[in-house]
Amino acid sequence: MPAPAGERILFDPGATQATIEGYLPADGRAIYVMNVTAGQFIEVNAAVGATGRGLRFxxxxxxxxxxxxxxxxxxxxxxxxxxxxxVELVSDVDATSYVLSVLIPVRIRFAPGATSAQVAGSLLMDGTRHYVIRALAGQRMIVAPYSTQGQVKLVISGADGQVLLSGRVGPPGGVYDGILPVTQDYLISARAEGGDTDYVLNITIPADEAGSDVVIIGTVLDVSPSARIIMLAEPVEGLSVIALTDASKLLSVAGNEITLRDIRPGTKIQALRPRPCPFSGARGCSPWRNWA
Structure with a gap:
């Protein structure tokens, strides 16, 4: 069976995102084609104006x-x-203009035995380059941006949509250092802020540390109940962000269970990070537990 004819999606040199604008008549369809490597992460979105309805692909x-x-x-x-x-795009009801966005981030892979990797690039003002890395629940990830010209802003989110870092310029304030809540791909977006920029991103996932539980005590800077994330006013034991899993518990100083909504900026918390689990369900391992 011959392949369907379609418009090939082309990326500018070095770009990780392409945008196509088009028009579909009522009950119309459009076909686009893209070449993608095995194991690569993709994000595809189609958006329409206020009058567009029934857009699917x-x-x-x-x-x-x-x-x-x-x-x-x-x-x-x-x-x-x-x-x-x-990609077959269909309008079931109305004629509509649309914008099709295709994101294929650069996948970051560590060399065998390595715990870090470095990526570098140049961006024009307001330009963005996207990266993706696979990591496990409970692992600590550090993403440190440096720029020799201009500034770079980081946005980090999970493939599930949970935002871990949004719009901070670094360093030092733009460095992400936190415990990952879920095993999945994590998207790292670097954006040139205020002008053209040359940048370097250092991405580190330290090797699991054997031994005893680690207890940290710190003051809350901000908390996101919906994302289950606590940001600390100052890094403690190198950590500035605590991402809670569904199994995590919060207790008051009196030992009563509380929720994230009970925590406010300025609250002092005590957090226990058990030794990392070598695999899911390992005996003697448990997720983060936190005490406010």
Whole structure:
């Protein structure tokens, strides 16, 4: 069966995101094609104006592998093999203008035995480059941006949409140092702030530390109950962000269980980080527990 004809999605040199504007008549469809490497993370979004309704798309490989069935106009996923992938965009109801955005971040991989990696680049003012790294729940990740010209702003989020860091310029304030809440891909976006910039990102995931539990005591700078994240006013034991898992518990000084909504900026907390688990469900291991 011949591959469907489609407009190829092209990225500017060094770019990690492409945007296409188009128009669909009522009950119309458009097909785009992109070549993606096996194991690569992609994010595809289709947006319409206020009058556009019924916009959906599917993604299917040239070999027939279905990456996304026809449905809502948004997906974050990892492709299974290196090949062309076809994005079929459909308007079921009204004629509409649309914007199709395709994000294929650069995947960061550590060399065998290494615990860190470095990426560097140049961006024009307001330009953004995207990276992605796979990490495990409970691992500590440090992302430190440096710029020899201009400033670079970091945004870090999980593939599940949970934002860990948003819009801080560094260093030192823009350094992310926290415990990851979920095993998944994490997106790291570097944006040139206030002018062109040359930057370096140092990404470190320290090796698991064997031994006793680590207890830290610090003061809360901010808290996000919906994202289950506590930011500390000052780093303690190198940590400035605590990301809680669903199994984490919060206790008052009296030993009563409380919620994140009970914590306010300025609250002093005591947090216990158990020794890292070598695998999920390992005996003697447990997620973060925190005491306010």
């Amino acid at each position: 599917s993604i299917v490989g040239a070999d027939g592998a279905v990456v996304k069935t026809m449905g809502e106009a948004h997906v974050r996923t990892v492709v299974p093999s290196t090949q062309d992938y076809y």
